[in-house]
Amino acid sequence: MTNIVSPVAGAVSPAAAPRRDIGIKRRYAAERRFRAYGIAAITFGVVFLILLLSTVIRNGYTAFQQTAITIPVEISEKLIDPDNKRATDPSVLIAANYPAVVRDAIVKQLGIDPSKRTEVREAAAMISKGAPIQLRNLVVANPALIGTTVNVTFLADANIDSANKGQIDLNVPEANRKVSDTQIGWMNQLKSAGAIEKQFNTGLFTSGNSSRPEAAGLGVALVGSLYLMLIVLALSLPIGVAASIYLEEFAPKNKLTDLIEVNINNLAAVPSIVYGLLGLSVFINFAGFPRSASLVGGLVLTLMTLPTIIIATRAALRAVPPSIRSAALGLGASKMQMVFHHVLPLAMPGILTGTIIGLAHALGETAPLLLIGMVAFVADIPGTPLEPSTALPVQIYMWANEAERAFVERTSGAIIVLLLFLILMNLGAILLRRRFERRW
Amino acid sequence: MNMMSEAAVEKALDKKMNDIALKMIGKDVSVHYGEKRALYDVNLNVRENTVTALIGPSGCGKSTFLRCLNRMNDTIDNCKVTGKITLDADDIYDPNIDVVELRARVGMVFQKPNPFPKSIYENVAYGPKIHGLARSKADFDQVVEASLQRAGLWNEVKDRLHESGTGLSGGQQQRLCIARAVAVSPEVILMDEPCSALDPIATAKVEELIHELRTNYTIVIVTHSMQQAARVSQRTAMFHLGHLVEENDTDKMFTNPDDQRTQDYIMGRFG
Numbered sequence: 001m002t003n004i005v006s007p008v009a010g011a012v013s014p015a016a017a018p019r020r021d022i023g024i025k026r027r028y029a030a031e032r033r034f035r036a037y038g039i040a041a042i043t044f045g046v047v048f049l050i051l052l053l054s055t056v057i058r059n060g061y062t063a064f065q066q067t068a069i070t071i072p073v074e075i076s077e078k079l080i081d082p083d084n085k086r087a088t089d090p091s092v093l094i095a096a097n098y099p100a101v102v103r104d105a106i107v108k109q110l111g112i113d114p115s116k117r118t119e120v121r122e123a124a125a126m127i128s129k130g131a132p133i134q135l136r137n138l139v140v141a142n143p144a145l146i147g148t149t150v151n152v153t154f155l156a157d158a159n160i161d162s163a164n165k166g167q168i169d170l171n172v173p174e175a176n177r178k179v180s181d182t183q184i185g186w187m188n189q190l191k192s193a194g195a196i197e198k199q200f201n202t203g204l205f206t207s208g209n210s211s212r213p214e215a216a217g218l219g220v221a222l223v224g225s226l227y228l229m230l231i232v233l234a235l236s237l238p239i240g241v242a243a244s245i246y247l248e249e250f251a252p253k254n255k256l257t258d259l260i261e262v263n264i265n266n267l268a269a270v271p272s273i274v275y276g277l278l279g280l281s282v283f284i285n286f287a288g289f290p291r292s293a294s295l296v297g298g299l300v301l302t303l304m305t306l307p308t309i310i311i312a313t314r315a316a317l318r319a320v321p322p323s324i325r326s327a328a329l330g331l332g333a334s335k336m337q338m339v340f341h342h343v344l345p346l347a348m349p350g351i352l353t354g355t356i357i358g359l360a361h362a363l364g365e366t367a368p369l370l371l372i373g374m375v376a377f378v379a380d381i382p383g384t385p386l387e388p389s390t391a392l393p394v395q396i397y398m399w400a401n402e403a404e405r406a407f408v409e410r411t412s413g414a415i416i417v418l419l420l421f422l423i424l425m426n427l428g429a430i431l432l433r434r435r436f437e438r439r440w
Numbered sequence: 441m442n443m444m445s446e447a448a449v450e451k452a453l454d455k456k457m458n459d460i461a462l463k464m465i466g467k468d469v470s471v472h473y474g475e476k477r478a479l480y481d482v483n484l485n486v487r488e489n490t491v492t493a494l495i496g497p498s499g500c501g502k503s504t505f506l507r508c509l510n511r512m513n514d515t516i517d518n519c520k521v522t523g524k525i526t527l528d529a530d531d532i533y534d535p536n537i538d539v540v541e542l543r544a545r546v547g548m549v550f551q552k553p554n555p556f557p558k559s560i561y562e563n564v565a566y567g568p569k570i571h572g573l574a575r576s577k578a579d580f581d582q583v584v585e586a587s588l589q590r591a592g593l594w595n596e597v598k599d600r601l602h603e604s605g606t607g608l609s610g611g612q613q614q615r616l617c618i619a620r621a622v623a624v625s626p627e628v629i630l631m632d633e634p635c636s637a638l639d640p641i642a643t644a645k646v647e648e649l650i651h652e653l654r655t656n657y658t659i660v661i662v663t664h665s666m667q668q669a670a671r672v673s674q675r676t677a678m679f680h681l682g683h684l685v686e687e688n689d690t691d692k693m694f695t696n697p698d699d700q701r702t703q704d705y706i707m708g709r710f711g
Contacts, residue, residue: 253517323554327617329515330550331567331624332543341566342556 056412056419063413066201066214067156067164069127069190073105074149075139086143093140098132099124102154109195110186119182126183128155130215155203156196158213158406160187164196167405178405204413208379209390209398213406216399218414220378224294224389225363225421231298231385232305232362237355239302240309241344247310248317249339268307275304276368284372292373292388300368305358312354316347349433356429360422366393392418463488463628463658464509469523471504471513478504481523482684484677486628491650491659493669493690496679497705502662505679506630509660510546511539527628544571547621551633553613555605555620560597563605563616564588567624583623590656591619592649611642618649622657629653631661635668647672666706670694678702 077084080096103124104114112119131154138152139145155161159178162168164187174181190196207217251257279300283289289296320343328338344351369375375394382389390398392414399411464486471479479501486492486509494502504513511532513519525532532542544567555563564584568574574583584601588594593615597608605616614634621629631650635643650659650672663669669676670690677687678699686699697703 321554323550323552324556326512326515326548326550327554327556327620330510330512330543330548331570331620332540333566333570334540337570341570346557 056415058412060409060412060414060416062165062167063204063409063416064201065165065198066203067161067196068153068199069106069156069160069196070151070153071105071109071195072149073101073135073152074108075101075135075145075147076104077147079104080139080146086146090140093143094136096136096139098135098139101135102127102131105152109193110189122180122182123186126157126160126186128157128214129212130155130210153199155214158404159183161214162405163187164191164198165409167409204410205417208381209377209395210379213402213404213410216407216410218392218395218417219381221390221392221395221414222417223381224297224374224378225391227294227382227385227389228298228301228391229359229363231295232301232359233355235298235302236305236309236358240306240355241313241351243306244310244313244317245339245344248314249335249343264307264310268311271367272304272365273367273371275300276371278303279368279372290386290388292376292378293386294374294382294389294391295385296372297369297374297389297391298385300372301362301365304365304368305362308358308361309351309355312357313347313351316350316354317343319350320346345436349436352432352436353429356425356432360425363421363425364393364418366391366397369394370397392421460487460490462486463528464660465524465526466505466508467524467526469505469508469521469525471501471508471522472520473516474518478682479508480682482679484684484687486658486660487675488658489654489656490675491654491661491673492675492677493673494660494662494677494679495664495666495669495705496685498664500679501682502677502679503632506632506660506662509628509630510543510548512543512548514539544624545626546628546630547624547626549614549617549621549629549631549634552637553610553617555608555613555616557604557606559602560588560605560608560616561601564619564623567620571624573624587619587623588616590622590653591615592645592652593619609642611638611645614638614642614646615649618646618653622653626657628658628660631659633662633664636664643668666694678705680705 079100080098081092083092085092103120106123106127107114107120110123112123114120134154135152156164159168160183163179163184168177168179170177170184187196203215203217205217205222206219207215208220210216247257247260279296283296283299284291289299324342324346325338328342329335333341369391373388374390375398376388376390377398378388378390380387396411396414396418399407399414402411462485466482466484466486469479469482469484470477482501482505484505494506496502507513508521508525509532511521513521521533527542527545530537532546556566558566561584564587565574565580568580568583574580585594585598588597593612596612597616605613608616614637618629618634634650635646638646647668650661653659661669661672673690675687676690676693678685678693678697678701680701686693686697686702688698693702694706697706
């Protein structure tokens, strides 16, 4: 081998360009692989999301419809007020034998021999046990109805409701089903007479909890969740935003504020059930607030939401460009004017997004509410946040534990309602962000 | 006359040379950022109704000195300023001086145009609003129009006062920032490389504006462009490594500087 001596002393020979081993093929292959991983991950997620939503909707959409039976009811004086004392003693109207009135009406409609007691009982079981109360309220409100015959729409019993919606497998031996063949026959008879129909289930949104599935509704849970959201919003937004403004703009940067920052980040990761225990010992045992009340629930959820809001707000404040701060200070604005006139309005979209995400998180939270007793059976809609109440996720939890077939669709129906509220809140977050977003 | 003391003679000479009053006087100004020292005992005076240019290579302390003049350095956590700076007769680092009031008297225009993301009108009206310089709608209209006129922007924006200030071009934004500073009727306007983000045409407009503003305001401008310093200023101060190298009339500075380092910098030998 001979060395080619370069003509210029000391210069590197430019004859051969340096070999570049940049591995173009390998790079492109790596990029393709990464894309494939990404698509696979997203597909996996989307498949499960579709699976979840389709299961919930398939199980739950029927909960928004309810089978009702409309029959002529003879409100006979003989059964309700045999001694004709209602003018002097109105309590006879309350104590009267309404179940018999309802039973007679259905027996008459189906043309059953009133002396066959088993059949009569089976026929009466087709109508909700809430029907006599419905009739009583009707008569008490309007005593003039006594002695007349009126068409009344009753809720069907939950089993008939299920059968009407085709949820009961008729191939199962009769002894193992909740609905007998005779009842199915009667149901079809009523159907052909046009006396039975499916109507929108308003009771699902207005009624309180009930052990009779056909009368159970989300009313208490919706009102309870509304109270919770209002309390969480009213407390955590001002406290959280004020705390973050102080920490971000005014507090000196030292060991203490570092420690506080680390702790806030840690608090955001504390399991929610721990907040429930805290609420139980502080608000109920120590402060003596009532059990099962949405006030306590709201306070606990506020504590849980605060770290989320503080972290989001601080990030939003930090994202405001320093040039805006200098501009305000350079004009002679005080620090507080700078924050409230310029920085806060620009940080608003981020703050609102963080707040709504925090609220949505709180809306779906179950564990801390179990510990402060919001898992109670509450039939009456609470008038104030101090009265016993439940919340949507807790109601789902309770219904999921029920055995009746009709609670299955109601559980899924409640999940749909909860998901709709979450979607609405997230939509609100997006709209607010759009509304407040400004260029700089 | 020969009874006059030496000091008095010097003073009289000084007065003759600088018969323009001194607006701001910096005496032994030193700045530390934590452990690092950024300025070494700078003695620099700013004359009334004069444009004073501060030049020097990057990191020489010229912006630091500028930010001392309206105490913008206060906003930096570990910054410590020593020495004395007076505005007219007031020591601006005196604990009794209100920094808000100081910044109303000494306005500032920044390197990057930074209008508030609000309307043009609100941008200009903000200063008068927080300082209570205007009360009624008519007052505000008047101060907004006058300030935009001063900044030479009125004719370009008078039909869209309520559109966003961030929708203007870069040069217009910078003039809007100048109008915003002018609106609070400051005595001194500090400009920190006001043209470095602008194209040559916008730069020319801003320079023209600086020239006009000189009749009403005292201006201190930091610039990287030697030509700009020569074009707009009457006095120039040259900084290097935290020291004030030379302060002189601009004409003299660019033709026959006293210091070799100034000569080298102006000729482009370093920096």
